[in-house]
Amino acid sequence: MNAVHALAALLVFPGVLYALPMGWLMMGAERKLRARFQGRIGPPLIQPFYDFVKLAAKWPVARALSDRRIMALLPLLAVGTTLGALALLPVFPNERGFSGDLILLVGLLEMPPLCMVLAGYASRSIYGEMGATREAIIDISCNVSFFAALIAMSTGAGSLHMTVIALATPWQVRLPALLAILICLPVKLRLNPFSIANAEQEVLTGPLVESEGRLLAIWELAHALEWVALIGFVVTLAIPYRSGVWWLDALLFAACSLVMVMLLTLLASAMGRLKLRQATRLIWRYSFVLATVALATAFLHRGN
Numbered sequence: 001m002n003a004v005h006a007l008a009a010l011l012v013f014p015g016v017l018y019a020l021p022m023g024w025l026m027m028g029a030e031r032k033l034r035a036r037f038q039g040r041i042g043p044p045l046i047q048p049f050y051d052f053v054k055l056a057a058k059w060p061v062a063r064a065l066s067d068r069r070i071m072a073l074l075p076l077l078a079v080g081t082t083l084g085a086l087a088l089l090p091v092f093p094n095e096r097g098f099s100g101d102l103i104l105l106v107g108l109l110e111m112p113p114l115c116m117v118l119a120g121y122a123s124r125s126i127y128g129e130m131g132a133t134r135e136a137i138i139d140i141s142c143n144v145s146f147f148a149a150l151i152a153m154s155t156g157a158g159s160l161h162m163t164v165i166a167l168a169t170p171w172q173v174r175l176p177a178l179l180a181i182l183i184c185l186p187v188k189l190r191l192n193p194f195s196i197a198n199a200e201q202e203v204l205t206g207p208l209v210e211s212e213g214r215l216l217a218i219w220e221l222a223h224a225l226e227w228v229a230l231i232g233f234v235v236t237l238a239i240p241y242r243s244g245v246w247w248l249d250a251l252l253f254a255a256c257s258l259v260m261v262m263l264l265t266l267l268a269s270a271m272g273r274l275k276l277r278q279a280t281r282l283i284w285r286y287s288f289v290l291a292t293v294a295l296a297t298a299f300l301h302r303g304n
Contacts, residue, residue: 009087013250014232019086022254023224024049026231029258030191030265037269052220058213070122071211074115075218081111082225089232090163091253093242100160106150109233112226113139113188116197116219120207131206134276135197141280142187145287149177149184152294153237156301166236170301177294178238183287185264187279188230192268194279231260 009015028045035042044050060068085108088101113135120132156173157165169177187194198206208219235256242249274282 006087009089010083014086014089014091014228014253015083018254019083019225019228020221022257023221023226023228024052026227026257026261027224029261030227030268033262033265034269037266048220048224052217055212055217055220056214060213060215067122067124071119071215072218074119074122075211075215075222078112078115078222079218079225081108082222082229084108085229086225086232088162089229089236090166091232091236092246092249093163093167093244098161101162102150102154102160102165105162105233106147109188109229110143112222115222116207119211119219120209123207123210125210127209128207131197131209135207137276138187138194138196138279138283141283142184142287145180145283145291146184146188148288148291148295149180152177152291152298155295155298158302162236167240167242169237169240173294173298173301174237174240175294176290176297178234180287180290180294181234181237183283183290185230185234186267187283189227189264191264193271193274193282195268195273196276196279227261228257231257231264235260 011017025045027048028043031047032042032045085105088105088108117132117136117139120128120130120135123129152173153165153169154160156170156177157168159165159168186192190198198208208216211219232253235253239252239256241252243252
């Protein structure tokens with residue numbers, strides 16, 4: 001990837017100019033669709049943007065200088081790493097990224113949950129620490145299956161290059177690996193039945209309980225970008241088709257992302273929140289088994 005392509009991916013598509021409005025649209029669509037599924041009217045589609053502007057206009061609570069710096073650094077780091085992950089997504093068929101960019105992409109995607117866990121422990125609140133502990137446990141349980149599925153796809157494709165993995169992974173490996181990743185997706189987006197860390201009725205929004213005003217606005221922005229990055233990551237892996245026409249590939253990417261939002265919202269609306277033990281058991285019982293099947297199939301395919 002040359003400097004011009006890297007800058008365009010970061011700032012235009014699928015970076016800032018695309019990800020900001022799409023992230024707010026995804027969060028707004030999730031809230032609107034969930035309300036409709038439950039027989040309510042729901043907020044307008046652009047309500048997440050209104051919330052961001054309202055929160056950004058509020059002054060933060062006075063804190064010690066060290067606490068203020070830590071609490072400000074973590075959401076900014078989450079936003080920056082998510083934008084970096086978006087720039088690595090192989091939306092177009094031309095050569096982008098570099099050999100081994102899957103490792104960097106996954107590392108960048110894992111930074112926002114880690115920042116949220118650290119924010120919970122830095123909040124000096126028992127509710128924040130409890131939410132951070134839940135976030136860490138459920139994320140670790142999910143990542144075992146998530147990483148195993150990605151290793152299976154990279155083994156099947158014979159490469160750690162995202163473009164090669166997205167286009168060349170055999171279907172007998174791709175299908176179980178994608179199913180394992182899809183089970184992990186609601187965990188990473190903190191949706192039902194895995195919305196354990198931010199359960200309002202139990203831990204008062206979890207790790208971010210002490211975040212307010214501008215800090216909370218940046219966290220909301222980071223979460224919106226997470227929606228775009230994680231769903232876009234799954235879409236690029238699930239659809240091994242590129243037309244070569246840039247606007248058609250971009251339109252297909254955006255449309256499939258919105259369809260994924262609708263399916264995730266339907267699942268979240270149909271299911272209640274699980275307990276921590278139930279959630280981890282479900283992940284290990286289904287997602288890990290599917291990832292193991294994909295990994296075994298990939299090694300058999302490479303052996304032949």
